[in-house]
Amino acid sequence: MKIHEYQAKEIFKKYGLPVPRGIVAHNAHEAECAAKELGTPVVVVKAQVHAGGRGKAGGVKLAKSPEEAGKIAAEMIGNRLKTYQNPEGLPINCVLIEEGVNIDKEFYVGLTLDREVSRPVFMVSAAGGMEIEEIAKTNPELIIKEHVDPAIGLLPYQARKIAFKIGLTDRKLVSQFAKILMTLSKMYFDLDASLIEINPLVKTKEDNFICLDAKIDFDDNALYRHPDIQELEDTTQIDPLELEAKKWDLNYVRLDGNIGCMVNGAGLAMATMDTIKFYGGEPANFLDVGGTATVERVAAAFRLLLSDPKVKAIFVNIFGGIVRCDRIAGGIIEAAKQVELDRPLIVRLEGTNVELGRKMLEESGLNIIPAKDMADGAQKAVEAAKGEL
Amino acid sequence: MSVLVNKNTKVVVQGLTGKEGSFHAKQCLDYGTQIVAGVTPGKGGLIWKDDEGKYEVPVFNTVEEAVKETGADASLIFVPPAFAADAIMEAADAGIKLIVCITEGIPVNDMVKVKRTLEGTGVRYIGPNCPGIITPEECKMGIMPGHIFKKGRVGIVSRSGTLTYEAAYQLTMRGIGQSTVIGIGGDPVPGTTHREAVEMFNNDPDTDAIVLIGEIGGTMEEEAAEYIKENVEKPVVAYIAGVTAPPGRRMGHAGAIISGGKGDAKSKMEALREAGAYVCNTPAEIGEMMEKALKERGLL
Numbered sequence A: 001m002k003i004h005e006y007q008a009k010e011i012f013k014k015y016g017l018p019v020p021r022g023i024v025a026h027n028a029h030e031a032e033c034a035a036k037e038l039g040t041p042v043v044v045v046k047a048q049v050h051a052g053g054r055g056k057a058g059g060v061k062l063a064k065s066p067e068e069a070g071k072i073a074a075e076m077i078g079n080r081l082k083t084y085q086n087p088e089g090l091p092i093n094c095v096l097i098e099e100g101v102n103i104d105k106e107f108y109v110g111l112t113l114d115r116e117v118s119r120p121v122f123m124v125s126a127a128g129g130m131e132i133e134e135i136a137k138t139n140p141e142l143i144i145k146e147h148v149d150p151a152i153g154l155l156p157y158q159a160r161k162i163a164f165k166i167g168l169t170d171r172k173l174v175s176q177f178a179k180i181l182m183t184l185s186k187m188y189f190d191l192d193a194s195l196i197e198i199n200p201l202v203k204t205k206e207d208n209f210i211c212l213d214a215k216i217d218f219d220d221n222a223l224y225r226h227p228d229i230q231e232l233e234d235t236t237q238i239d240p241l242e243l244e245a246k247k248w249d250l251n252y253v254r255l256d257g258n259i260g261c262m263v264n265g266a267g268l269a270m271a272t273m274d275t276i277k278f279y280g281g282e283p284a285n286f287l288d289v290g291g292t293a294t295v296e297r298v299a300a301a302f303r304l305l306l307s308d309p310k311v312k313a314i315f316v317n318i319f320g321g322i323v324r325c326d327r328i329a330g331g332i333i334e335a336a337k338q339v340e341l342d343r344p345l346i347v348r349l350e351g352t353n354v355e356l357g358r359k360m361l362e363e364s365g366l367n368i369i370p371a372k373d374m375a376d377g378a379q380k381a382v383e384a385a386k387g388e389l
Numbered sequence B: 001m002s003v004l005v006n007k008n009t010k011v012v013v014q015g016l017t018g019k020e021g022s023f024h025a026k027q028c029l030d031y032g033t034q035i036v037a038g039v040t041p042g043k044g045g046l047i048w049k050d051d052e053g054k055y056e057v058p059v060f061n062t063v064e065e066a067v068k069e070t071g072a073d074a075s076l077i078f079v080p081p082a083f084a085a086d087a088i089m090e091a092a093d094a095g096i097k098l099i100v101c102i103t104e105g106i107p108v109n110d111m112v113k114v115k116r117t118l119e120g121t122g123v124r125y126i127g128p129n130c131p132g133i134i135t136p137e138e139c140k141m142g143i144m145p146g147h148i149f150k151k152g153r154v155g156i157v158s159r160s161g162t163l164t165y166e167a168a169y170q171l172t173m174r175g176i177g178q179s180t181v182i183g184i185g186g187d188p189v190p191g192t193t194h195r196e197a198v199e200m201f202n203n204d205p206d207t208d209a210i211v212l213i214g215e216i217g218g219t220m221e222e223e224a225a226e227y228i229k230e231n232v233e234k235p236v237v238a239y240i241a242g243v244t245a246p247p248g249r250r251m252g253h254a255g256a257i258i259s260g261g262k263g264d265a266k267s268k269m270e271a272l273r274e275a276g277a278y279v280c281n282t283p284a285e286i287g288e289m290m291e292k293a294l295k296e297r298g299l300l
């Protein structure tokens, strides 16, 4: 689960990390008042959306007066911000008005799981800021990496080692920096984060460190033990269809094509998309109905696919293991009763209770095009979407 | 022969009395798996019976007791996500050397801690979020539909459950049997990796060839490719899912920095091709490709 920068900064503050003073504003008037209240000669207006790369996309702007802050806020709020990390864009419902900080140097600090060694890893660089991904590509040696032992957390010597490696020498700065890293490590485990990122962590002209940006992602599987974090969710930042899918515990991602897919298992779902594309079609979505699909959930998945007007044909590809084919068949029949089935439906069933499942579909009186295997089903779906079947 | 499990494997099922545990334990028993004990804290002393009354299995409060009383040497775990990491460590502590965890949705940090705790203990654990492991016609420790597998000499290792079934079924339909099939699971912190599974198959005299099924994310397939290049003479047929998967809508930069360009389907396929594997474009080709590979090497 993602949260906004201003929410992440509130969490940072609770942990004693240095963040700029800031106030959230939902309209121009609030923004102007916030800037007045902060009282600094320069304030920064920051669009609050669940994506990075805002600076490059015009979502982070300086204002030299409260009036200007209000004007910028008015331009941002109510519009969508398109960034390279989210090309479709996300709605801006509020902005963070923040005191302007005198930047001397920008550092990058990231903490996330390194799947290669199954431990969290700190990635730190003295070349932080908006170009960090470019730098990671062209000068990977400028990124310092240090793994964290999950049994004991980051150790002080590791934090100091990173500080020295990125070129800090001043004792006060080294100890400030090390303390920030130690805190992040604790926070990562306390909160079951999957990512904590400060880009940039800034050294000010007054020789202090301050977190100018803050991003935290949480592990969805662990949210059950963090009800306070769950409350921070902003559903306006999630695609409405994906949100509906989430309600039913379905793993759904909307795409641009016209063949709706319903598959069990993430791997098979991706493979189904690959196969459709291999035969010249375009999948409209990724949809994994998961391992414990009930009739209700399968029906919900089906309604979801039919609600997308782009979808010209639907390909159901199920290999039943834990999900038995009769349950899937039941879901399809149930859903077809609820929604008008106005588009071709190609079904490929295999696995546990397959005979029963196939029989149920046949006897349902529904107009279903059976497929003998995955390749056959994908080809038929491609033809059907072109109106050639 | 086979790897990890065979007809002598004695299984304790943790979470036997739950809904999923009961359902799948019965399927395993029907397949011929020796399930000798169940563990559900608080239900010790109970005798578990399946819904048809065909089987009876004693239930214990702890894995330690179950091992002592029944000699169980492998554990199959169905407990809910919040308690699954604890269950794995309990099994390991009781001396179980093979643990298969089916549970889906375990917090990542829990598995990071499990991995750390079991490092160097010699315990082999598989999963979580996996279909389990099967040595056809001998032992099924998992949730896969048993009838699609056939005894034989091809090893399969896969991250995805349903793709495992897809591959096994295609082989079986062509009369090509399997030595052992390992579903290592789709979680970011798996107990057993592709490389480790490939190594086991490579060292197994009764496995002639290997099917490796991977997907985007992480670098397990690249690591396996490196191992294959150096050590494996047996034919390897590979498929990687996710060529067309769009880049996720992300928030931070860490993901892009850490992967350093690795982890996408194309680079995985390239690494495997370079290691000498037969790489399939779609999963529908796996059976055909294996038949061709076995014929080329005079193994069929």
Ligand SMILES: Nc1ncnc2c1ncn2[C@@H]1O[C@H](COP(=O)(O)OP(=O)(O)OP(=O)(O)O)[C@@H](O)[C@H]1O
Pocket (backbone or CB within 6 Å): A020, A044, A046, A051, A052, A053, A054, A055, A056, A060, A098, A099, A100, A101, A102, A103, A106, A129, A130, A199, A200, A212, A213, A214
């Ligand atoms: N309070 C502030 N005072 C001065 N400059 C700031 C302030 N906040 C942000 N900036 C500048 O704006 C840039 C972009 O802001 P920020 O990092 O918060 O957003 P972003 O572009 O979404 O981040 P990223 O590129 O890491 O995804 C920063 O690198 C920094 O140079």
Ligand SMILES: [Mg+2]
Pocket (backbone or CB within 6 Å): A129, A198, A199, A200, A213
């Ligand atoms: Mg930033």
